Amino acid sequence: MKKFTLAAVALIAAVSATPAFAGGIEVSDAWARASAKMAKAGAAFLTIKSTGGADRLIAAKAGVSKKVELHTHIKEGDIMKMRRIEGGIEVPAGGMAMLKPGGHHVMFMGLSAPFNEGTMFPLTLVFEKAGEIQTKVMVKKPGAMGGMKMEHGKMKHN
Amino acid sequence: MSSDAGNHNRQKQWGVGLLVLAFVSFGLYNYYQAVFCDETIVGIPELGAEIGPFHLSDHQGHSVTHHSYGEKYLLVSFGYTFCPDICPTQLASFSDAMDLLGDTAGQVQPLLITLDPDRDNEEVLSHFVSAFHPKLIGLTGAEREIAKVASRLNVFYAKAGDESDPESYSVDHSTLGYLVDPHGKLLTVFPYGSTPEFVSERIKQNIRELESKT
Numbered sequence A: 001m002k003k004f005t006l007a008a009v010a011l012i013a014a015v016s017a018t019p020a021f022a023g024g025i026e027v028s029d030a031w032a033r034a035s036a037k038m039a040k041a042g043a044a045f046l047t048i049k050s051t052g053g054a055d056r057l058i059a060a061k062a063g064v065s066k067k068v069e070l071h072t073h074i075k076e077g078d079i080m081k082m083r084r085i086e087g088g089i090e091v092p093a094g095g096m097a098m099l100k101p102g103g104h105h106v107m108f109m110g111l112s113a114p115f116n117e118g119t120m121f122p123l124t125l126v127f128e129k130a131g132e133i134q135t136k137v138m139v140k141k142p143g144a145m146g147g148m149k150m151e152h153g154k155m156k157h158n
Numbered sequence B: 001m002s003s004d005a006g007n008h009n010r011q012k013q014w015g016v017g018l019l020v021l022a023f024v025s026f027g028l029y030n031y032y033q034a035v036f037c038d039e040t041i042v043g044i045p046e047l048g049a050e051i052g053p054f055h056l057s058d059h060q061g062h063s064v065t066h067h068s069y070g071e072k073y074l075l076v077s078f079g080y081t082f083c084p085d086i087c088p089t090q091l092a093s094f095s096d097a098m099d100l101l102g103d104t105a106g107q108v109q110p111l112l113i114t115l116d117p118d119r120d121n122e123e124v125l126s127h128f129v130s131a132f133h134p135k136l137i138g139l140t141g142a143e144r145e146i147a148k149v150a151s152r153l154n155v156f157y158a159k160a161g162d163e164s165d166p167e168s169y170s171v172d173h174s175t176l177g178y179l180v181d182p183h184g185k186l187l188t189v190f191p192y193g194s195t196p197e198f199v200s201e202r203i204k205q206n207i208r209e210l211e212s213k214t
């Protein structure tokens, strides 16, 4: 049984490491932060590449929460406002769209269970042209940055 | 001739004025540069602003005031547990900063004051803060008390979206972090995105400077 579980985990890991493709759109590196017990919200981040024409991410679907929306942050001075994106996220022809901390994310509201570190859950992304693309979201630690560096580290001081 | 002398005087006054302006701008520029790099920031509180008095409860249900943390410096963030990105990013940075403080860590108490007391009761807060750092204390309480602390430190916050649905609204809010001295006075602020190294160095520097004065 234990061996079987290990094999299943390895299989899931292998599947998720492979980018999901369809209609010239590739989705990779989907991840989320672990959420606390009783947490009602979570966010997922990912990278979208277009090897063909321009497309648009218009929706996301998942079974982990009551609502799944596309969100962004609007920065006004030091104030951050989280807002639903109207009209989707553009993927330029031959280019990329990044959903990353501090910017766009897939927002999960009304979580049915917390995101546990080290687990994965399926996410379906809906594109205007490429249609639906399935991916797996890897849950990392609560303070993970997904390989991103924070900005204010290299300041000069007199 | 007299009009020439007048011109000359006026030129002199202009010269002195410009010099003063240059000095003041340079000073301000240095302050903002030191605190914020080259970002434009609104809502900066005055240094020396007082965080207290307040009456709140911590995530274990104890009632606390501005006197509860004794001789400690406070590293304060404001946020809410429904926040999936901005607040975790800042808390992760402050948690790593606590670990980088070494011997100084014992002098610093990290606090998260919720801006969403309707959803963030003690139990919700306790699960949230424990995900970040064992020393992190979450504070909640009456909306009125939170509003008092927020206004003293110039923290802006406002609910956005469908307020009637607890599983949907978000809270727009200032994203600075605040370092407060053991007398409850603001020492410095940390912009959103500050690295743990930057935060821990500035904390050590502020404590060193303050202690060398006394």
Ligand SMILES: [Cu+2]
Residues within 6 Å of the ligand: A043, A071, A072, A082, A083, A105, A106, A107, B084
């Ligand atoms: Cu969101």
